[in-house]
Amino acid sequence: MRLLTALIALLPSIGHAETHVVNMLTRGDTGAMVYEPAYLQIAPGDTVRFLPTQRGHNAASIREMLPEGANRFIGQIDEEISVTFEIEGRYGIKCSPHYAMGMVMIVDVGDVYDAAPLPDAVPDRARERMSELLGR
Numbered sequence: 451m452r453l454l455t456a457l458i459a460l461l462p463s464i465g466h467a468e469t470h471v472v473n474m475l476t477r478g479d480t481g482a483m484v485y486e487p488a489y490l491q492i493a494p495g496d497t498v499r500f501l502p503t504q505r506g507h508n509a510a511s512i513r514e515m516l517p518e519g520a521n522r523f524i525g526q527i528d529e530e531i532s533v534t535f536e537i538e539g540r541y542g543i544k545c546s547p548h549y550a551m552g553m554v555m556i557v558d559v560g561d562v563y564d565a566a567p568l569p570d571a572v573p574d575r576a577r578e579r580m581s582e583l584l585g586r
């Protein structure tokens with residue numbers, strides 16, 4: 451009986467993955483060519499739905515900002531993509547056509563204490579945006 455009680459107590463932390471929603475926007479409250487929100491801190495197993503709220507955008511993993519062992523993903527322009535993040539770490543996400551204009555976001559999965567510095571391969575505008583997001 452005591453074991454059963456312990457198992458039940460664990461249930462809320464197991465299999466209670468959340469879904470987060472991100473809007474892909476040409477003009478949002480935070481500026482032009484933005485994801486809103488542009489930063490998420492989520493738990494492993496959580497899902498993020500990227501919605502084509504305004505036209506012309508997608509969400510794709512940034513190759514240089516993908517935790518080891520995590521799968522790359524690339525959404526189609528103007529289509530929703532739903533991504534479940536199983537592996538802890540810092541993920542950089544870009545809009546393929548607007549990467550150089552700084553349309554990026556960051557998803558931290560789990561507790562990210564030791565993220566690598568932003569890679570040189572990230573375009574200047576995108577790196578500036580990420581620095582702002584991480585500096586909040």
Ligand SMILES: [Cu+2]
Nearest residue numbers: 507545548553
């Ligand atoms: Cu875009």
